[in-house]
Amino acid sequence: MNSNLLILSLDSHGVPHRWISWQQACFYYAKNLVAWTLGESTFTYYGGISRITGERSSITAHSIIAIKGKALAAKGFHQVPPLNNRELFRRATTSSRCRAAAATRG
Numbered sequence: 001m002n003s004n005l006l007i008l009s010l011d012s013h014g015v016p017h018r019w020i021s022w023q024q025a026c027f028y029y030a031k032n033l034v035a036w037t038l039g040e041s042t043f044t045y046y047g048g049i050s051r052i053t054g055e056r057s058s059i060t061a062h063s064i065i066a067i068k069g070k071a072l073a074a075k076g077f078h079q080v081p082p083l084n085n086r087e088l089f090r091r092a093t094t095s096s097r098c099r100a101a102a103a104t105r106g
């Protein structure tokens with residue numbers, strides 16, 4: 001198994017969250033926190049053998065997974081909303097109007 005294998009995690013709306021390790025992906029699958037998956041590539045990870053059934057446990061993960069609710073370990077991930085020229089100029093115009101209105105009042 002390639003220990004450098006990374007899986008793309010998304011929020012439930014499809015917005016990219018971050019790259020996660022196969023161990024973190026297995027955690028999300030085991031806790032039933034995967035909302036949906038994408039990608040043709042799948043990877044099967046094998047665990048131990050059950051003492052009761054004698055079967056070996058396994059988790060098959062996709063290369064892209066969407067996480068239900070809030071994804072864990074999101075500390076330090078600050079998503080900046082995209083701004084375009086129209087939004088920047090709208091903010092500048094509004095700011096100019098507020099300054100002008102404040103100057104006429106006081």
